[in-house]
Amino acid sequence: MMSYKFSLLGCGLIFSGTSFAAAFEQSNQTIQSFFEKDHYAEVSFAWTNPNVSGQVQHTEVLEQLGIQDFSTGQLANNQLVINAALKLQLHPQISWGFIYDQPFYVDVAYQYSPVFAGEPTEIEAADIEFDSHNLTSILGYQPDPNWNLYAGLSYQTLEGNLSLVGESFSVFNGYHVQLEQNAAWGWLAGISYQIPEYFFRTALTYRSAINHQLETTESITVGIPTSSSFTKVQTPQSINLDIQTGLPSQNIFYAGLRWVNWQDFVIQPPKFGTVIDYAALEFPEVKDIKMIDYQEDQWSAKFGIAHQWPSSVIHSFEILWDSGTGNPASTLNPSDGYWGVGLGYFQNFQKHWDIATGLYYLKFQKPKTDTNAAIPQFVGLSAVDDNDVWVVGMKLGYHFQ
Numbered sequence: 001m002m003s004y005k006f007s008l009l010g011c012g013l014i015f016s017g018t019s020f021a022a023a024f025e026q027s028n029q030t031i032q033s034f035f036e037k038d039h040y041a042e043v044s045f046a047w048t049n050p051n052v053s054g055q056v057q058h059t060e061v062l063e064q065l066g067i068q069d070f071s072t073g074q075l076a077n078n079q080l081v082i083n084a085a086l087k088l089q090l091h092p093q094i095s096w097g098f099i100y101d102q103p104f105y106v107d108v109a110y111q112y113s114p115v116f117a118g119e120p121t122e123i124e125a126a127d128i129e130f131d132s133h134n135l136t137s138i139l140g141y142q143p144d145p146n147w148n149l150y151a152g153l154s155y156q157t158l159e160g161n162l163s164l165v166g167e168s169f170s171v172f173n174g175y176h177v178q179l180e181q182n183a184a185w186g187w188l189a190g191i192s193y194q195i196p197e198y199f200f201r202t203a204l205t206y207r208s209a210i211n212h213q214l215e216t217t218e219s220i221t222v223g224i225p226t227s228s229s230f231t232k233v234q235t236p237q238s239i240n241l242d243i244q245t246g247l248p249s250q251n252i253f254y255a256g257l258r259w260v261n262w263q264d265f266v267i268q269p270p271k272f273g274t275v276i277d278y279a280a281l282e283f284p285e286v287k288d289i290k291m292i293d294y295q296e297d298q299w300s301a302k303f304g305i306a307h308q309w310p311s312s313v314i315h316s317f318e319i320l321w322d323s324g325t326g327n328p329a330s331t332l333n334p335s336d337g338y339w340g341v342g343l344g345y346f347q348n349f350q351k352h353w354d355i356a357t358g359l360y361y362l363k364f365q366k367p368k369t370d371t372n373a374a375i376p377q378f379v380g381l382s383a384v385d386d387n388d389v390w391v392v393g394m395k396l397g398y399h400f401q
Contacts, residue, residue, distance in 0.1 A: 032186075213232060235265070267293070313347050329382075340376070
């Protein structure tokens with residue numbers, strides 16, 4: 001008979017996204033640990049090894065100077081992602097969960113220094129970092145063995161910085177902004193329905209947007225007065241739909257669909273915005289330029305099949321997809337979604353412990369490039385290479401009474 005712990009792999013999995021998914025997406029903010037039986041704790045790790053590069057803008061001008069190398073070099077660093085969760089069954093009908101994750105993250109750095117007149121010459125460079133941490137507390141009510149109604153609060157921090165060097169950035173050559181860490185609250189709510197004897201479960205979860213006010217320090221060569229030293233940033237609302245069901249011969253099918261409202265996300269520090277407003281008085285076509293924004297909402301999905309062997313070892317195979325956000329190619333958007341595949345391994349040992357590992361390969365879709373645009377994309381790229389990433393993950397879970 002199929003083990004009940006089969007559901008841990010069917011919905012939990014190792015992989016929850018990387019910083020190379022759409023926009024700032026790093027974690028799909030899963031709450032699947034909350035559906036584990038009895039008391040449960042877990043910690044998971046994911047390590048990413050990206051291959052992400054492209055070509056800088058203004059290649060025609062550089063060619064006239066005799067420069068033939070337009071590559072940005074590696075744009076993204078290796079990354080370690082850590083998540084943790086605790087779930088307690090306080091009463092046969094009341095459960096509580098506590099989850100830590102890092103939902104939004106960016107770490108992009110490059111220095112374009114081609115050889116000119118026999119010497120390496122720094123033409124442009126960018127360093128972009130954003131980081132977030134999320135603590136979620138969830139309370140669930142199970143009126144019967146099938147239904148679970150849950151809601152909770154999220155405490156989220158966000159911080160970041162951006163530096164630009166190079167004549168291609170025009171008045172923003174030498175620009176630097178530091179956005180100090182800010183904490184704010186959000187909420188989530190959802191409903192789950194399960195039929196344990198068929199290993200069927202579906203869950204629908206909504207997370208609210210979270211409004212941050214980040215204290216801002218900017219340095220720019222253009223002397224522009226501003227009335228604010230804060231930047232408003234709203235991290236996006238999202239909806240997750242998860243489903244799993246048992247199949248014959250010790251198999252299980254699982255799937256997930258996620259929507260994230262990136263279209264309403266904007267980062268526009270006050271001095272940066274004021275420079276754009278002044279420039280728009282003479283060049284109206286620049287009035288809509290934002291330091292960071294996205295054109296479309298993100299959709300992502302996964303579909304998987306897992307099989308439990310007589311030894312209680314479980315293997316899984318899944319396909320992953322991410323829509324991207326429709327933005328032109330830039331150092332912040334060197335990919336526009338992806339297709340991927342993953343392999344998973346799960347085993348229970350010493351009765352209470354679970355260990356799961358996963359290996360994933362993601363092939364990034366190339367974003368559009370428009371080298372003939374009247375206004376070049378901010379921190380833009382004229383071309384994008386064939387980029388991809390490998391992800392290795394491990395999750396350790398413990399069930400207790």
